[in-house]
Amino acid sequence: LSGTKYGCGIGGCGACTVMISTYDPVAKQIQHRPANSCLLPICSLHGAAVTTVEGVGSIKTRIHPIQERLAKCHGSQCGFCTPGMVMSIYALLRNHAEPSMEQIISALDGNLCRCTGYRPIIDSYRSFARVGQYFQMCFLFWDSRWSLKRLSLPEVSAFGKSDPFTFQIMAQEQLRTLIFHGKRTTWISPTSLNELLELKAKYPKAPLVVGNTSVELKKTHHDAYHPIILHPVRIPEMYVVSSTDDGLVIGAACCLAQLRDILMEAVPKLPEEKTKIYQALLQHLRTLAGEQIRSMASLGGHIVSRGSNWDLNPVLSVGKSVLNLASEDGKRQVLLNDQFLAGCEHADIKPKEVIVSVLIPYSMKDDFISAFRQAESQKNALSIVNSGMRVLFSPGTDIIADLSILYGGIGSTTLSARKSCEKLIGRQWNDQMLSEACKLVLEEIFLPSSAPGGRVEYRRTLLVSFLFRFYLEVLHGLHQMVRTVYDVDSGQSPQDPVGRPIMHQSGIKHATGEAVYIDDIRPVDGELSLAVVTSIRAHAKIISIDASEALRVPGVVDVVTARDVPGENGKDEQAYAEEKVICVGQIICAVVAESVTQAKCGAEKVKIVYEDLEPILTIEDAIKHKSYITEERKIEKGDIEKGFESADEIIEGELHVGGQEHFYLETNSVLVIPRVEDKEMDVYVSTQHATDVQELVASALNLQSNKIMCHVKRVGGAFGGKITKPSLFAVIAAVAANKTGRPVRFVLERNMDMLITGGRHPFFGKYKVSERRSYFAYPDGDQSQTGGLKAPSASLRTIPSCVVLSIHQKDGMSSKRTWTGWRGGPR
Numbered sequence: 069l070s071g072t073k074y075g076c077g078i079g080g081c082g083a084c085t086v087m088i089s090t091y092d093p094v095a096k097q098i099q100h101r102p103a104n105s106c107l108l109p110i111c112s113l114h115g116a117a118v119t120t121v122e123g124v125g126s127i128k129t130r131i132h133p134i135q136e137r138l139a140k141c142h143g144s145q146c147g148f149c150t151p152g153m154v155m156s157i158y159a160l161l162r163n164h165a166e167p168s169m170e171q172i173i174s175a176l177d178g179n180l181c182r183c184t185g186y187r188p189i190i191d192s193y194r195s196f197a198r199v200g201q202y203f204q205m206c207f208l209f210w211d212s213r214w215s216l217k218r219l220s221l222p223e224v225s226a227f228g229k230s231d232p233f234t235f236q237i238m239a240q241e242q243l244r245t246l247i248f249h250g251k252r253t254t255w256i257s258p259t260s261l262n263e264l265l266e267l268k269a270k271y272p273k274a275p276l277v278v279g280n281t282s283v284e285l286k287k288t289h290h291d292a293y294h295p296i297i298l299h300p301v302r303i304p305e306m307y308v309v310s311s312t313d314d315g316l317v318i319g320a321a322c323c324l325a326q327l328r329d330i331l332m333e334a335v336p337k338l339p340e341e342k343t344k345i346y347q348a349l350l351q352h353l354r355t356l357a358g359e360q361i362r363s364m365a366s367l368g369g370h371i372v373s374r375g376s377n378w379d380l381n382p383v384l385s386v387g388k389s390v391l392n393l394a395s396e397d398g399k400r401q402v403l404l405n406d407q408f409l410a411g412c413e414h415a416d417i418k419p420k421e422v423i424v425s426v427l428i429p430y431s432m433k434d435d436f437i438s439a440f441r442q443a444e445s446q447k448n449a450l451s452i453v454n455s456g457m458r459v460l461f462s463p464g465t466d467i468i469a470d471l472s473i474l475y476g477g478i479g480s481t482t483l484s485a486r487k488s489c490e491k492l493i494g495r496q497w498n499d500q501m502l503s504e505a506c507k508l509v510l511e512e513i514f515l516p517s518s519a520p521g522g523r524v525e526y527r528r529t530l531l532v533s534f535l536f537r538f539y540l541e542v543l544h545g546l547h548q549m550v551r552t553v554y555d556v557d558s559g560q561s562p563q564d565p566v567g568r569p570i571m572h573q574s575g576i577k578h579a580t581g582e583a584v585y586i587d588d589i590r591p592v593d594g595e596l597s598l599a600v601v602t603s604i605r606a607h608a609k610i611i612s613i614d615a616s617e618a619l620r621v622p623g624v625v626d627v628v629t630a631r632d633v634p635g636e637n638g639k640d641e642q643a644y645a646e647e648k649v650i651c652v653g654q655i656i657c658a659v660v661a662e663s664v665t666q667a668k669c670g671a672e673k674v675k676i677v678y679e680d681l682e683p684i685l686t687i688e689d690a691i692k693h694k695s696y697i698t699e700e701r702k703i704e705k706g707d708i709e710k711g712f713e714s715a716d717e718i719i720e721g722e723l724h725v726g727g728q729e730h731f732y733l734e735t736n737s738v739l740v741i742p743r744v745e746d747k748e749m750d751v752y753v754s755t756q757h758a759t760d761v762q763e764l765v766a767s768a769l770n771l772q773s774n775k776i777m778c779h780v781k782r783v784g785g786a787f788g789g790k791i792t793k794p795s796l797f798a799v800i801a802a803v804a805a806n807k808t809g810r811p812v813r814f815v816l817e818r819n820m821d822m823l824i825t826g827g828r829h830p831f832f833g834k835y836k837v838s839e840r841r842s843y844f845a846y847p848d849g850d851q852s853q854t855g856g857l858k859a860p861s862a863s864l865r866t867i868p869s870c871v872v873l874s875i876h877q878k879d880g881m882s883s884k885r886t887w888t889g890w891r892g893g894p895r
């Protein structure tokens with residue numbers, strides 16, 4: 069199946085979205101939810117139905133309206149994100165045949181698109197919205213051949229081979245304990261709470277994996293491994309939802325999307341004064357991660373994993389939530405407070421205990437509770453800093469009776485400004501209190517300049533800025549932000565094509581997942597997978613490469629180094645490092661094996677001995693050491709000295725611009741297939757510069773260019789990042805294919821792609837500009853970029869005199885790619 073894509077592997081992009089259908093033991097009905105398949109353990113899918121984009125519709129049978137509308141509404145360019153978009157909306161429509169616009173937008177929260185822009189994507193789904201909500205669909209009305217009919221629920225699911233689902237089988241699966249034995253891990257899914265508690269007593273270190281969103285990240289980033297995993301998703305007590313005199317009790321296995329829906333239903337039915345904590349939680353639940361993660365991540369998992377910047381914990385804590393715990397020894401309750409979050413032994417959950425449910429209390433009349441988070445984008449981005457704040461006033465006064473302030477994203481876990489709050493009790497809510505509070509909080513929540521995560525000044529600013537906002541909110545009530553959405557003018561002539569491009573030639577195939585990218589090409593006979601070994605030093609001599617252990621890994625066929633390159637080993641940079649490495653992430657050798665896992669395992673076993681040389685890591689360092697790629701380049705015009713002498717004002721300064729990632733959704737990928745005749749090779753590659761691939765591969769193999777057939781069917785995003793580097797990746801794979809005589813596939817994982825490709829250049833510029841009242845300017849500029857190849861081009865026509873000096877530094881970072889923002893391959 070080619071539809072489900074791999075974009076990041078850590079739940080961040082949504083390219084791998086599928087729909088999971090499971091039986092809800094409490095509601096006794098089937099539930100559909102979107103999920104990031106890259107985080108889904110296979111064992112968690114027993115008894116579940118998985119629908120991929122192929123099950124929604126296909127060119128071969130019939131395309132689904134979701135796919136058709138996305139394609140016709142110009143919702144795809146490179147198309148790599150498109151199957152994920154389709155699946156997110158499909159899962160929504162399976163649950164809500166007539167969703168609101170808010171539901172449609174939040175269903176797409178977890179899907180990144182790097183090429184298209186979100187408006188056409190959202191526009192294409194407006195047509196499914198509740199009556200009265202699908203206005204301003206200029207793109208849709210333009211094509212009169214297209215039916216805009218909304219769909220009934222049977223119509224939504226009437227496509228695709230997996231319908232109707234055989235859900236009765238799932239119900240029967242609820243009755244027995246499931247145990248899966250793997251090579252290293254045993255997965256146990258009990259059916260009752262007692263059984264779970266027995267297992268937890270027997271295996272206290274075993275994690276309770278529910279959404280796996282936190283456990284999997286630890287596995288990916290820290291190589292965490294668990295011999296036993298408990299999977300408590302079939303235990304009715306852990307899905308309980310009940311309303312008590314004190315508040316709402318929510319089962320710990322309920323996912324965050326369920327929690328949002330429960331609170332949204334509860335809030336309008338309750339007196340407003342009781343709902344302040346629920347409203348604060350809802351504010352975060354609308355922006356936290358994407359819908360896929362919200363549909364997987366559980367409330368219990370969120371609380372126990374206690375990530376420093378997890379958003380709900382500070383709010384649950386200020387709201388005095390209570391954890392209902394159970395173990396073989398009985399039941400007890402603990403307060404979800406700062407001490408629990410800090411993992412203090414007396415306040416923490418014990419290894420044999422599980423959280424069965426969480427009591428989230430009602431707020432009181434004199435309570436004010438607010439939630440804050442600042443992230444790099446409004447949705448689907450972890451908070452840089454977050455906070456939960458609560459103040460309780462003495463009845464009828466503005467005297468503080470109780471105050472709690474918690475911050476996330478500052479330390480290794482959520483931190484409380486407990487001492488500051490204690491000092492402020494009894495104070496009036498006024499400006500003096502605010503000044504004092506800011507001073508106290510900054511003293512208590514100390515962030516050293518070397519704090520992990522950097523951006524210390526910014527984070528310190530956020531501490532007080534949240535406090536200031538809370539002060540104002542309590543003082544004046546919540547201010548509402550108004551957002552404006554611009555659409556193409558509805559009066560635009562139907563003949564005017566501006567803003568109405570014709571449908572992408574592959575649009576339908578993007579939407580059905582039938583568009584084939586490199587990694588989707590079916591394995592060819594005898595194909596090998598390739599994994600690279602990269603430098604861990606910024607600048608060093610390679611003393612030795614020991615591949616003996618790697619060659620003993622089962623399935624490993626060969627290890628390829630620079631010595632195996634029959635011709636030129638790259639052009640401006642080496643494909644395989646030869647005697648020395650000049651940056652971290654430089655490719656030293658490649659391991660080819662029967663499977664990707666074996667190749668990666670082999671790559672880990674290659675031992676490289678380095679002799680360190682002095683690295684140059686910054687532009688300033690490179691200037692100091694005169695480490696330049698090219699001669700200095702200069703553009704001169706007019707008499708600069710005269711200009712400065714007659715100036716009314718001279719301005720000078722420096723400018724720093726950091727590097728950037730290109731972040732195309734499809735990582736660099738190449739498949740090389742040797743032909744039987746004349747050493748010819750087919751190179752399937754995701755590139756913006758096919759000629760360069762052909763020339764470099766030919767010169768590396770000492771062949772004429774016409775022996776190398778370079779195929780670029782489509783590129784899953786590029787943005788300048790796939791102009792030069794794919795040629796080197798193609799050389800890496802082609803040399804391996806040449807050596808082994810077998811086809812070789814090389815698909816980079818996201819972390820490797822980011823490590824090796826280097827991204828866009830950072831810049832450092834110095835300028836001196838003079839101004840004369842009657843004239844423009846006289847700039848004397850000096851602009852430096854690392855690893856760059858092009859001189860800056862600027863329009864100097866209006867400037868009477870100038871000197872622009874450009875120097876291209878060579879430093880110990882991966883070489884950079886195109887800097888400009890023009891969009892390459894997809895367009």
Ligand SMILES: Cc1cc2nc3c(=O)[nH]c(=O)nc-3n(C[C@H](O)[C@H](O)[C@H](O)COP(=O)(O)OP(=O)(O)OC[C@H]3O[C@@H](n4cnc5c(N)ncnc54)[C@H](O)[C@@H]3O)c2cc1C
Nearest residue numbers: 276278279280281282283357365366368369370378379423
């Ligand atoms: C891509 C991505 C984006 C994210 N973005 C955000 C964000 O913007 N804001 C935010 O706040 N969070 C974010 N998160 C974090 C997310 O909220 C947590 O990972 C999630 O809530 C953990 O829940 P889970 O069910 O997946 O836990 P799991 O990974 O299944 O388990 C985590 C831990 O909790 C324990 N556990 C689970 N349930 C219980 C129980 N009932 N009793 C005892 N122990 C239990 C397990 O033993 C395990 O140690 C993001 C995560 C990802 C992957």
Ligand code: FES
Nearest residue numbers: 075076077082106
């Ligand atoms: S979310 Fe799974 S690949 Fe990105």
Ligand code: FES
Nearest residue numbers: 145146147181182
């Ligand atoms: S079309 Fe969305 S990432 Fe390219």
